[in-house]
Amino acid sequence: MSHHIVEFRNVFFRYPDGTQALRGITFRITHGESVGVVGANGAGKSTLLQHLNGYLLPTAGTVTIGDLPLTKGTRQEIRRKVGMVFQHPDDQLFMPTVFDDVAFGPLNLGMDEASVRERVRGALEMVNSLALQDKPPHHLSCGQKSAVAIAAVMAMEPDILAMDEPAANLDPRSRRSLISLLRTFKHSRIIASHDLDLILDVCGRCIVIGDGVVVADGPSEEILSDRALLEANSLELPLSLQRVSRAMPR
Amino acid sequence: MHMADALISPAVGATLWAGSAAVGGFASRRLKRDLDDRTIPLMGVLGAFIFAAQMVNFTIPGTGSSGHLGGGMILAILLGPHAAFVVMASVLTVQALFFADGGLLALGCNIWNLGFYPSYLVYPLLYKPWAGEGKSPGRILAASVVSVVLALQLGAFSVVLETVLSGKSELPLGAFALLMQPVHLAIALVEGFVTAGVINYVRTARPEILAGAAASRPRGTQMPLRKVIATFAALALLTGGGLSWFASTHPDGLEWSIEKITGSQGLPEPDQGIAPVFRRIQEKTAFLPDYRFKLPAGEARQEPADPAWPAVDGGVSTAGVIGGAIVLGMVMVIGMGVRTLRRRKRDDL
């Protein structure tokens, strides 16, 4: 099962304008783990995620996805393994219809038409959006777009699912659907988010990033109830825990 | 100025379409070979920029009339000839389909007039040798102005030629050219300055773009490219959004020219006999009835633009008038009938 392993070893990354975004990130995620990545704005979450599918290459250190070390040459192969879902679904639905968007990935993988149709159907059913397949994206609601964006990624049947702020623009019901959906996935999941309650619900493990380094790495329940740690990183307790801690007698 | 279908003949339209399609195919093939992937979204955004920019009129100082941006030269300098042609063609296509700005048959003409000359004639033969290596701002200014003037003059004159060769308009070539060329010269001077401003900005912010175009291979872009795109985009929304509200109310350049000329010049009436005209018409309409008839006045309640078919011997024939009225009435009845039937069918469900 080594193809589901994600390993960062002392990864550094500096942007062309000089900003040192990652200063030695090290962690290892194994098959089927669900990991949340949290931290303040500018801490390096997005940069980290962009290494997962090779959009960015580390300026030092190594990133290994499955058996492949991340290099310019292995990028394409890695993109088959890692499905990336972004914050704004609008940015990911760039084809004329929902069907076209979900088919984009499988077609790029070189599959034949019949298999593509099957994949699209399966992916849309997974997110309960089969009825939308002929609609253009600008006619969809936010929640619908979010679901379709996930389907578009799942249609490629990736081993590892990476998500950046998946619930940011969703209404409560859509958010709840998303959480239920994510809990059913068996893939390795890496979710970067400010929504600590979502992380608590979906991810068993949590990595806190601060100033380009890993500040903490452990079970979500532990980390996300450590008020001091969270507040030191410009975060606060998940709302669900705040209620509880307030109710508890001092 | 976008040509309309009603003013061109099938021969002219088809020829220009063939030309534009051939160039378009060539450009697409070259792009496929040379293109950096990142340029694809860039082309899309710049297409939207040109689209918005073309919606805005600006006042031509001194004349009181208004013109609007073509954008072909800017595209050619920044993207290289092939991408520029494709983007321009896409903008014109969307305009034709969504705004009916420029006809479908005339689309070939418009793509040629506004896309071919800047991309494949003026840019490679004039601008690039003169200022293509990113030399002094002064040189870029001069090159831009002259290039744009030339491109627009070629485009405007092509409009004249296409119209005259089509034969639908009575405007003689000389008078028409006299209308179009000076107006487009003025527009081009303004657009030339705008072009130079844009190119100089890009030269300081992202020089490798110009270097890339000079080698006719658009260079890859890194993150900071967005600053350049941003400026374009900003210009796009600024021109499209902001300046629209301040758009001049002066009539478009062409109309202004026409008003000026119609007032001052009394164009001589053609001194031909009627016979050749009617002979031509007769050849096309062998079935025409050949009899006269007097219709009680006020009988036909048709649209004002429905005159009679000229009869062979110059006399009256109102068969056309009556026929036209009846057919039009039938068309309206059919249309409304279908509509009502559909509505009824829908309400029944």
Place this chain on the structure above:
Amino acid sequence: MTFDEKYFDIGRLDRLSYRDTVVHRLDGRAKVIGTALFVLTVISFSKYEIAGLVPFFLYPALLMALGDIPVRFIARKVIVVSPFAIFIGMFNPILDTRAAAMIFGVSVSAGWLSFASILMKFALTVSAALLLIATTSFSGVCHALRQLGCPALFVSQLQFLHRYLFVLMEETMRIVRARDMRSFGRRGTGLKVFARLIGILFLRTVDRAERIYYAMLSRGFRGDMPALGQSRWVWPDLAFLSAMALFLLIFRFVPVTEGIGRIAQGVIR
């Protein structure tokens, strides 16, 4: 039209194009070819043709009726783009004053005939173009173009432009509204603020273009926009094209209008 009006205009046309009627369901290729043939036939009429053009209004009329397209909407759009054609055509009556016909005792010059012909052709061709989009979504037209042999790169450029256009215009509208809410009628100071707001909000659109590219890469994009195979022709498409061809041939070469007029004259007499 102001910017707002143009936006809603395109938006409305776009929405109309996604309806589901018998016309909308026809294959895009049939409609593209049909429209092209229609425009070609209309344009092929002689300079002075009037009566023969009248039956051609049946095509837009039927499309509008069967496709549920509001007539006033199309008519307004035709009128809005007419100035150029009118101003060129307007010279015809001025320059060509040879008498060509007598209608009810009034002499009508050939120039007026050709001008009228231009106007009719204009109305027909422009409405045909608009109705093409109105009854076939823009992406449907793009699909059809691709299947008919248009270079794939150009087709995807069209699709991207279409997609970004709405985004751009929406952002502009939002900015405009925000500015208007805080302007209290004073436009003077508004422009500077407006320019700045536009710049910022537009940077977002630019960022969006970058993110879209990233999303494309993440799903395996390597430079070629993928597309599925051909859609098949079904009998309604063939029926449509045959009917079109017949219609065009008949009304182009047989002076039906004349004939009807003659019959009517005979009846009246």
